Amino acid sequence: xxxxxxxxxxxxxxxxxxxxxxxxxxxxxxxxxxxxxxxxxxxxxxxxxxxxxxxxxxxxxxxxxxxxxxxxxxxxxxxxxxxxxxxxxxxxxxxxxxxxxxxxxxxxxxxxxxxxxxxxxxxxxxxxxxxxxxxxxxxxxxxxxxxxxxxxxxxxxxxxxxxxxxxxxxxxxxxxxxxxxxxxxxxxxxxxxxxxxxxxxxxxxxxxxxxxxxxxxxxxxxxxxxxxxxxxxxxxxxxxxxxxxxxxxxxxxxxxxxxxxxxxxxxxxxxxxxxxxxxxxxxxxxxxxxxxxxxxxxxxxxxxxxxxxxxxxxxxxx
Amino acid sequence: xxxxxxxxxxxxxxxxxxxxxxxxxxxxxxxxxxxxxxxxxxxxxxxxxxxxxxxxxxxxxxxxxxxxxxxxxxxxxxxxxxxxxxxxxxxxxxxxxxxxxxxxxxxxxxxxxxxxxxxxxxxxxxxxxxxxxxxxxxxxxxxxxxxxxxxxxxxxxxxxxxxxxxxxxxxxxxxxxxxxxxxxxxxxxxxxxxxxxxxxxxxxxxxxxxxxxxxxxxxxxxxxxxxxxxxxxxxxxxxxxxxxxxxxxxxxxxxxxxxxxxxxxxxxxxxxxxxxxxxxxxxxxxxxxxxxxxxxxxxxxxxxxxxxxxxxxxxxxx
Numbered sequence: 001x002x003x004x005x006x007x008x009x010x011x012x013x014x015x016x017x018x019x020x021x022x023x024x025x026x027x028x029x030x031x032x033x034x035x036x037x038x039x040x041x042x043x044x045x046x047x048x049x050x051x052x053x054x055x056x057x058x059x060x061x062x063x064x065x066x067x068x069x070x071x072x073x074x075x076x077x078x079x080x081x082x083x084x085x086x087x088x089x090x091x092x093x094x095x096x097x098x099x100x101x102x103x104x105x106x107x108x109x110x111x112x113x114x115x116x117x118x119x120x121x122x123x124x125x126x127x128x129x130x131x132x133x134x135x136x137x138x139x140x141x142x143x144x145x146x147x148x149x150x151x152x153x154x155x156x157x158x159x160x161x162x163x164x165x166x167x168x169x170x171x172x173x174x175x176x177x178x179x180x181x182x183x184x185x186x187x188x189x190x191x192x193x194x195x196x197x198x199x200x201x202x203x204x205x206x207x208x209x210x211x212x213x214x215x216x217x218x219x220x221x222x223x224x225x226x227x228x229x230x231x232x233x234x235x236x237x238x239x240x241x242x243x244x245x246x247x248x249x250x251x252x253x254x255x256x257x258x259x260x261x262x263x264x265x266x267x268x269x270x271x272x273x274x275x276x277x278x279x280x281x282x283x284x285x286x287x288x289x290x291x292x293x294x295x296x297x298x299x300x301x302x303x304x305x306x307x308x309x310x311x312x313x314x315x316x317x318x
Numbered sequence: 319x320x321x322x323x324x325x326x327x328x329x330x331x332x333x334x335x336x337x338x339x340x341x342x343x344x345x346x347x348x349x350x351x352x353x354x355x356x357x358x359x360x361x362x363x364x365x366x367x368x369x370x371x372x373x374x375x376x377x378x379x380x381x382x383x384x385x386x387x388x389x390x391x392x393x394x395x396x397x398x399x400x401x402x403x404x405x406x407x408x409x410x411x412x413x414x415x416x417x418x419x420x421x422x423x424x425x426x427x428x429x430x431x432x433x434x435x436x437x438x439x440x441x442x443x444x445x446x447x448x449x450x451x452x453x454x455x456x457x458x459x460x461x462x463x464x465x466x467x468x469x470x471x472x473x474x475x476x477x478x479x480x481x482x483x484x485x486x487x488x489x490x491x492x493x494x495x496x497x498x499x500x501x502x503x504x505x506x507x508x509x510x511x512x513x514x515x516x517x518x519x520x521x522x523x524x525x526x527x528x529x530x531x532x533x534x535x536x537x538x539x540x541x542x543x544x545x546x547x548x549x550x551x552x553x554x555x556x557x558x559x560x561x562x563x564x565x566x567x568x569x570x571x572x573x574x575x576x577x578x579x580x581x582x583x584x585x586x587x588x589x590x591x592x593x594x595x596x597x598x599x600x601x602x603x604x605x606x607x608x609x610x611x612x613x614x615x616x617x618x619x620x621x622x623x624x625x626x627x628x629x630x631x632x633x634x635x636x
Contacts, residue, residue, distance in 0.1 A: 142516065142525060142546055145465070145539070149555070194512035198460065198535035207460060209537045211529040217516035219527045221463070221539040228460055228557055229575070237467070237546055244549065257547070 001282060002028035004061040004085070006052050006076050007068035008039065011090060015065060018274035025278060031055035052076070056083035063113070063285070066090060069160045070167035074099040077114065081106045086113040088281055091176055095167045097305040104297050113285045115292050116300045118180055122276040125251035125267035129236070129243050130184050132256065139240030141185055142218055146178035146234035148249055149207065149225030161226045162202045168226075169204035170197075171307055175224030177249040179210075179306060181234050182222060186214040188302035197314045200227075210310055319600060320346035322379040322403070324370050324394050325386035326357065329408060333383060336592035343596055349373035370394065374401035381431070381603070384408060387478045388485035392417040395432065399424045404431040406599055410494055413485045415623040422615050431603050433610050434618040436498055440594040443569035443585035447554070447561050448502050450574065457558030459503055460536055464496035464552035466567060467525065467543030479544045480520045486544075487522035488515075489625055493542030495567040497528075497624060499552050500540060504532040506620035515632045518545075528628055 003019060005012055008030055019027050029047040030039050036050040049055040056064070056079055063086035066076045074094050080087045081103075093116035094100040107114040120126050133141060149170075152161055160166045161173060190212040197205040207225035214220070223230060234248035241258035245251050250273055256263040269276060284292045291297050321337060323330055326348055337345050347365040348357050354368040367373040374382070374397055381404035384394045392412050398405045399421075411434035412418040425432040438444050451459060467488075470479055478484045479491060508530040515523040525543035532538070541548060552566035559576035563569050568591055574581040587594060602610045609615050 143467075143527070143541065143543070143548070145463070145541075147463070149461075151557070192514070194529060196510070196529065196531040196535075196537055198537070207535075207537065209461070209529055209539055211512060211514065211527055211539065213514040217514075217525075219514055219516070219525070219541075221527055221529065221541065223461065223463075223537075223539065225461070228555055229560065230461070230555055231553055231560065231562065231575075235549055237548055239469070239546055242547065242549065257549075 001062040001285065002026050002060050004029045004031065004055045004058065004064045006031050006055065006064055006066045006080070008032055009067060012065070012067045014272040015067070015274045018271040019278055021271040022275055022278050022282070025282060028061055029055055029058055052079065056080055056085065061085060063088065063281070070095055070172055071165065074103060077103050078106050081110040081112050081114065084110070084112065086285055088115050088117050088277075090117045092116070092172050092304065092307065093300050094304050095172065097301055097308055100297070100301045100304045104301065107290065107297065111290065113281065113290050114297060115281060116295060117277060118176070118295045118299070119274055119277045120177055120180060120249045120251070121184070121295050122280050123251050123269050123273060124276065125253055125265070125269070126245070126248065128265065128267055129245055129251065129254040133185060133236045133238070133243050137240075138236070138238030138242055138256065138258065141236060141238045143237040144182050144185060144220040144235065145222070146181050146248060147223035147230040148174040148177050148232055149223060149228045149230035150174065151229045152226050155227065157202050162200050162204060164202060164204050168202070169311075170208050170224040170226045171205055171311060173224070173226055175208055175210070175222065176303060176307065178222035178224060178234065179303065181248060182212060182220045183299070183303070185236060186218050186220065188299070188306055190214050190306075193310065193313075195310045195313050205311065205314060208314070319380040319404075319603065320344050320378050322347045322349065322373045322376065322382045324349050324373065324382055324384045324398070326350055327385060330383070330385045332590040333385070333592045336589040337596055339589040340593055340596050340600070343600060346379055347373055347376060370397065374398055374403065379403060381406065381599070388413055388490055389483065392421060395421050396424050399428040399430050399432065402428070402430065404603055406433050406435050408435045410434070410490050410622065410625065411618050412622050413490065415619055415626055418615070418619045418622045422619065425608065425615065429608060431599065431608050432615060433599060434613060434621075435595060436494075436613045436617075437592055437595045438495055438498060438567045438569070439502070439613050440598050441569050441587050441591060442594065443571055443583070443587070444563070444566065446583065446585055447563055447569065447572040451503060451554045451556070451561050455558075456554070456556030456560055456574065456576065459554060459556045461555040462500050462503060462538040462553065463540070464499050464566060465541035465548040466492040466495050466550055467541060467546045467548035468492065468550075469547045470544050473545065475520050480518050480522060482520060482522050486520070487629075488526050488542040488544045489523055489629060491542070491544055493526055493528070493540065494621060494625065496540035496542060496552065497621065499566060500530060500538045501617070501621070503554060504536050504538065506617070506624055508532050508624075511628065511631075513628045513631050523629065523632060526632070
């Protein structure tokens with residue numbers, strides 16, 4: 001398929017590397033409002049449009065990859081679907097469940113493929129760790145911890161991470177990963193949760209901790225921060241042992257702890273890691289599917305709904 | 319000093335080993351209601367009383383070490399103080415703040431030394447890790463995680479861990495360690511907390527997660543379980559790095575993470591680890607102190623108060 005890129009930052013560059021390593025998939029065009037001429041020089045083999053509209057009107061493009069700031073995702077997705085393109089949109093696909101619902105309506109009408117780019121769920125190591133956890137190998141799973149805190153070196157009040165107008169904040173940017181690992185084991189709907197956050201001067205959640213309780217007394221503690229490094233580990237605890245995933249959101253290995261035994265499993269990803277997600281998207285589209293069973297539109301809706309409830313609990317605190 | 323033991327289980331045996339390695343301190347007598355004759359055979363150099371009263375009436379005993387089940391601590395402490403002995407009592411010293419207040423009143427009247435045996439606070443590695451965290455070396459501390467879950471192989475409904483009449487439960491038994499590390503950095507009084515627990519069939523907290531928020535947006539997530547192993551790590555996260563303590567409650571080493579650098583610090587404890595606590599007790603008593611500044615009676619009171627509020631929030635949940 002021919003891929004068009006809307007938005008071209010750090011993630012898009014890594015995505016591009018992966019795309020170039022998948023047979024049959026072509027980085028066909030970029031749309032850039034600001035640096036079209038530089039991109040033309042840097043990527044002579046890729047067509048450059050000087051507007052999103054121009055790219056979406058290009059009949060040779062099959063699928064659009066969106067990596068603008070979170071606040072633009074919904075409009076970008078709708079425009080791309082309405083232009084008759086399949087769409088892969090960076091996470092979070094929307095910043096409210098209402099946005100996701102709108103996108104789902106448009107997607108259903110269009111008959112095109114739409115997916116949120118929660119790449120973690122497609123990584124071989126991550127998938128195998130979850131499979132083994134769910135197989136009962138570590139007994140009945142009762143507790144999960146996952147933290148994803150990084151110290152962004154260039155936090156600026158108007159930058160994408162701190163600016164509320166660009167849907168900044170730790171939960172949108174990194175907190176969705178810990179929530180997704182919890183959803184993989186316990187589902188998206190906790191019985192109850194409580195959240196606390198450190199707010200930035202710009203009013204977004206700079207660091208956030210969330211404690212969740214799911215049916216059957218299953219528990220989870222997750223953390224996200226854009227201002228502080230954490231160990232970036234996830235642990236899935238069962239009655240018979242636990243599975244530890246270092247750097248879980250870009251997992252290439254994990255450990256299975258049972259008593260005194262530690263089994264180390266290595267399952268590196270290909271290229272920059274997006275290959276596995278890209279292969280899934282290509283496979284689904286070839287099969288005429290409009291969603292991937294591995295992260296479908298209901299996942300996006302449930303994820304947005306949970307994020308929304310958590311943020312609402314913070315910003316409506318006395 | 320001559321030490322008398324009230325209660326003689328697994329912990330007391332380890333404590334005894336440490337005591338025997340401290341010069342000037344003597345394991346002088348045990349009190350046992352059930353197995354006096356066996357103890358006499360096993361420890362021919364130690365006097366054995368067949369009642370607690372007998373031991374407390376022994377004029378040659380200077381200090382009593384109490385390691386009965388939690389529910390008996392308060393009465394044992396009061397009896398020992400009233401008998402004119404100094405007292406070191408295993409944690410938790412009491413199972414309500416009211417019990418601690420009563421013990422403090424009796425201690426003050428007696429003029430004798432009283433301390434809760436929160437041995438972790440006296441370990442060289444633990445103390446150094448806390449000192450370095452508080453020195454600002456990892457920046458402004460914003461977040462702490464600590465889990466202490468173990469899978470007790472012999473959980474019986476009437477055993478000390480599961481029996482509510484013996485003050486069983488994860489928070490009393492192991493949860494107090496994570497709470498103490500949080501108190502060491504942020505103090506004992508969170509602005510708010512929320513707790514969730516898995517209850518046993520006997521009605522005690524088998525696994526418990528607590529999320530705390532302290533003044534200035536400082537956050538902590540802690541976990542305790544008597545039915546499931548966790549990684550048993552504590553991490554103290556600052557704006558410039560983090561300190562990781564594996565097996566933090568019996569710390570012998572820790573890591574200081576700053577950017578890509580990891581400094582490993584080894585500070586093993588002596589004997590079975592209780593030496594450091596015993597030396598502190600002996601030093602305080604020699605100096606005429608009735609409390610240790612490292613874990614004083616107010617610490618015990620604040621700890622009991624927090625535990626009480628957490629358990630109350632769980633058992634009064636709808």
